[in-house]
Amino acid sequence: MKFEAPRGTQDVLPVQQPPWEKLIRTAEELCAAYGYRRITTPVFEDTELFARTSGEGSDVVQKEMYTFTDRGDRSLSLRPEGTASVARAYVEHGLYREPQPVKTFFIGPIYRYAAPQRGKFREFWQLNVEAMGSDDPAIDAELIQLYSELLRRLEIERWWVELNSIGDRNCRPQYLQQLEAWLDEHEHELDEDTRAKRRTSPLRVFDNLAQKPEPVQRVLESAPKIGESLCAECQAHFDAVRRYLDAYGVEYRLTPTLVRGLDYYTRTTFEFMAEALGATLSLAGGGRYDYLIEEIGGPPTPAVGFASGIERLVLSLPGGWAEDPSIDVFFVVEDEEVRPEALAAMAELRRAGRSAETDYAGRSQKGQLTQAGRLRSDAIVIAGRNGATVRRSGQHDVEFPSLAEAVKSL
Numbered sequence: 001m002k003f004e005a006p007r008g009t010q011d012v013l014p015v016q017q018p019p020w021e022k023l024i025r026t027a028e029e030l031c032a033a034y035g036y037r038r039i040t041t042p043v044f045e046d047t048e049l050f051a052r053t054s055g056e057g058s059d060v061v062q063k064e065m066y067t068f069t070d071r072g073d074r075s076l077s078l079r080p081e082g083t084a085s086v087a088r089a090y091v092e093h094g095l096y097r098e099p100q101p102v103k104t105f106f107i108g109p110i111y112r113y114a115a116p117q118r119g120k121f122r123e124f125w126q127l128n129v130e131a132m133g134s135d136d137p138a139i140d141a142e143l144i145q146l147y148s149e150l151l152r153r154l155e156i157e158r159w160w161v162e163l164n165s166i167g168d169r170n171c172r173p174q175y176l177q178q179l180e181a182w183l184d185e186h187e188h189e190l191d192e193d194t195r196a197k198r199r200t201s202p203l204r205v206f207d208n209l210a211q212k213p214e215p216v217q218r219v220l221e222s223a224p225k226i227g228e229s230l231c232a233e234c235q236a237h238f239d240a241v242r243r244y245l246d247a248y249g250v251e252y253r254l255t256p257t258l259v260r261g262l263d264y265y266t267r268t269t270f271e272f273m274a275e276a277l278g279a280t281l282s283l284a285g286g287g288r289y290d291y292l293i294e295e296i297g298g299p300p301t302p303a304v305g306f307a308s309g310i311e312r313l314v315l316s317l318p319g320g321w322a323e324d325p326s327i328d329v330f331f332v333v334e335d336e337e338v339r340p341e342a343l344a345a346m347a348e349l350r351r352a353g354r355s356a357e358t359d360y361a362g363r364s365q366k367g368q369l370t371q372a373g374r375l376r377s378d379a380i381v382i383a384g385r386n387g388a389t390v391r392r393s394g395q396h397d398v399e400f401p402s403l404a405e406a407v408k409s410l
């Protein structure tokens with residue numbers, strides 16, 4: 001039997017790690033600079049948590065969850081998104097008693113059973129950033145600006161922000177009535193997928209608009225949009241988000257059909273789109289979810305956040321963005337007699353925080369020098385019976401009477 005990684009998953013091999021490592025480091029530094037602290041939650045949760053928050057009618061819950069029953073007969077699911085988990089932790093540990101907002105981030109794996117394509121996986125990683133406990137529109141703008149700053153640091157180009165507000169409990173019911181009436185009138189012009197979406201949640205008819213057949217897209221473009229029916233409070237909130245984005249110099253495209261695929265959103269929704277892999281891809285998406293925490297048993301708590309797929313970011317990086325790592329010192333050992341001393345010297349250097357490597361493949365001296373070059377070693381120490389040589393590229397070799405002195409010179 002031949003084993004392969006399960007469909008829709010991937011191995012990130014050591015040679016592929018440098019961009020991952022640098023990207024994750026960049027995101028961590030950025031989150032720290034903006035005051036977001038790491039939170040770690042389990043990779044699986046009660047299935048009900050996701051059903052309750054993402055929505056029974058969402059694709060994520062209906063078709064994409066990895067759900068299983070454990071030996072104690074509990075229904076658990078691998079997390080298909082991170083917001084519900086963070087909200088659960090916020091409620092469970094009473095984080096609403098801390099100074100608000102509570103700003104968190106995590107970088108971890110997410111699971112969705114969907115047809116794999118380029119940039120679409122069944123196991124993928126997300127950078128998830130959340131601010132819980134504030135309805136201030138400046139925090140919506142901060143999150144959007146944070147992510148644009150991340151893209152700038154990653155040197156990713158050709159992206160844009162789509163922005164919308166989808167109202168709240170106040171204004172949405174009235175809008176939905178209008179939309180339902182319009183959908184009744186245009187039922188025959190819709191495709192089966194859109195009709196099915198309507199049955200689960202009418203706002204969902206706008207999901208993935210760009211992927212729908214051209215005529216359906218055109219019809220839906222003329223449907224009433226939530227943005228035209230916002231109540232005064234939602235309108236003021238949205239206006240302020242836009243004002244702050246303008247102050248930050250972050251450009252955006254108003255996109256009245258941007259409703260997002262999860263049920264919990266209110267008010268601000270946004271998505272970062274990019275042209276990559278010959279297609280238009282969502283790099284990140286998010287928005288407000290002012291009722292979610294209340295729905296899972298917490299106090300009424302406005303909140304906002306976003307998540308970005310790490311693989312999609314890696315695929316969008318410019319070539320050469322992350323260099324292959326180099327090491328500080330490679331020990332070339334001429335024969336077994338000097339090896340113990342060389343190994344001890346290597347351990348000493350490593351203890352001092354330097355990176356060091358030697359040969360474990362029985363290479364000739366020439367082969368060891370080649371290996372040192374492959375590892376992009378800064379310095380090479382050639383340990384011989386009668387002393388040692390330190391070699392650096394572009395410099396004359398320096399001879400030392402003993403290995404200890406050679407190492408001391410590094």
Ligand code: HAM
Nearest residue numbers: 081083120121124282283284285286305306307308309
């Ligand atoms: P989402 O739009 O479902 O939102 O996912 C966010 C991002 O995860 C997408 O923009 C994309 O980069 C990445 N992504 C989604 N599905 C896949 C996949 N199958 N393969 C690779 N990457 C994928 C959420 O998950 C929300 N929890 C975001 C949020 C946080 N809203 C508020 N706070």
